[in-house]
Amino acid sequence: MATDQIDQQQEEGTGGLGEVFRAFLKLGLTSFGGPIAHLGYFRDELVVRRRWLTEAAYADLIALCQFLPGPASSQVGFALGYLRGGLAGALLAWAAFTLPSAVLLLAFAFGADAFGGPIGQDVIHGLKLVAVAIVAQAVWGMARTLAPDRERATIALAAVLVVVFVPTAFGQIAAIGAGAVAGTLRCRRVDRNAAGHLPVSISRRAGMVLLALFLLLLLGLPAIAALWSLPELALFEVFYRAGALVFGGGHVVLPLLEMRLVEPGWVSADAFLAGYGAAQAVPGPLFTFAVYLGAIAEPGSNGILGAAIALLGIFLPGMLLLMGVLPFWDRLRHYEGARAAMAGTNAAVVGILGAALYQPVWTGAVSSPSDFAVALTAFILLTAWKAPPWLVVVVTLLAAVALGLVSQPV
Structure with missing residues (x-):
């Protein structure tokens, strides 16, 4: 395998950090369709064509x-960059994959005022x-893969009930924790992942330091933000x-961000959902939705600074x-209990996202039969016709504008 990789590099005349940057910039400009589609793009470009690592x-x-929280496709890209070019390769891979969509969503945030008229x-x-x-x-897709049996479907339903009756961040954390416990008890039949070897040079001591830093920030930032009352720090937290x-994946961040930004009034519900829709029209990771939110958030750190703070804040913990x-x-990964707990956690995530589909997504967008028809058409285009998301965005926008023109008084 190593000889094959060297031969492939020599054949293409590429290698090193430049290759990492070019490969991920191409992916960042062309990878539409969300995290699952991104993983397919990565496989085609980096495993099949460039042969950076084996299928296993x-x-x-x-x-x-x-298994980990965070943006799965971006984490895979970050790890691929690390395996290819060390820490510098990881950072270049993340930047090249992330910045195209981040720049587009920042431009959308700055141009939001242009949408004040009827057509806008x-x-x-x-x-x-x-x-x-x-x-x-x-x-729909996550339920089919992450809650395919009655045990995991029941965990997903229980998560819906928890977040409906405890509509706070604590309720979401409780649903995920309960899902992990239930998975450990009831999901032992989950298949073992195919074995593969990752050539990691990070020491276990360094790994412990990084995990400690993750926990220190997670537990310490709320207290620090409360003590210092800096808007930039509050936004980062x-x-x-x-x-x-x-x-x-990225879709699940929707209820968390809605709770922390819309409910306190930092971002309006309309602006939040509009930005989330715009995020579907650009390639790259859905987590760059944070750039748009950081740019328009109210607590004083808006604009480019707010966008940068939000982008760093949302990606840092996963990395x-x-x-x-x-x-x-x-x-x-060989422990049965770890696999079972993750199965329960993923099922609970399906429930949390299902609750978010109703509130705030559905209640904030669908107010008439024509709205329902347009949303259903977009859903069928995505699921049955396998249309690319950018095309669905264009069709839906044209339909919304046409319905708006028809409904205007003559």
Whole structure:
């Protein structure tokens, strides 16, 4: 395998950090469709074509990133960059994959005032309807893969009940924790992941330091933000906590961010859903939605500074966890209890996202039969016709504008 990789590099005339940056910039500009689609793009470009690692090692890496909270596809990309070029390669891979969508969403945040007229309002409404279809697709797909049997479906239902009756961040954390416990007890039949070897050079001591830093920030930032009352620090704490508690991919961050930003009034509900819809129209990781939110958030740190704080805050915990756990993963993944707990956690995530599909996504977007028809059409385009998300965004926006023009008085 090593000889094959060297031969491939010589054949293409590439290698090193430049290759990492070019490969991930290409992926950052073309990877539409969300985290699952991103993993397919990574496999085609880096495993099949460039042969950076074996299929088994790639599957093992995906298993690790699904085990951890955070943006799974970005964590896989970060790890691939690390395996190829060390820490510098990891940072270049993350930057190249993330910045294209971050720049586009920052531009959308700055241009939001241009959507104040009737047509602009119809566009905003169309983006909110896109969010309904995208989140519904995520719930549908995740339920089929993460809650396929009665045990995990029951865990997902229990998570819905928990977050409905305890509509706070504590309720979401409790649902995830209860899912892990229930999974340990009832999900022991989950299949073992295919074995693979990841050539990790991080020592276990360094891994422990990174994990300690992750916990220190998670537990210490709320107290520090309360003591110093700096808007920049408060904004960083919101996004760090969201990034640290999200299992299951970018869509699941929606209820966490809605609770911390919309309910206190930092971001309006309409602006929140419009930005989430816009995030579906750009390639790259959905977590760059944070750039848009950081730019428009009210507690004083808006603009480019707020966007940068939000981007760093939401990605940092997942990367700290990934690099901290990598040295221990080969041993951990063989424990049946760890796999069962993760199965229960993933099922609980399905329930949390299902509750978010109703509130705030559905209630904030669908107010008429025509809204329902447009959202359902977008959902069918995504699921049955397998249309690319950017095309669904365009079709939905055109439909929303057309309905707005028809409904205007003559």
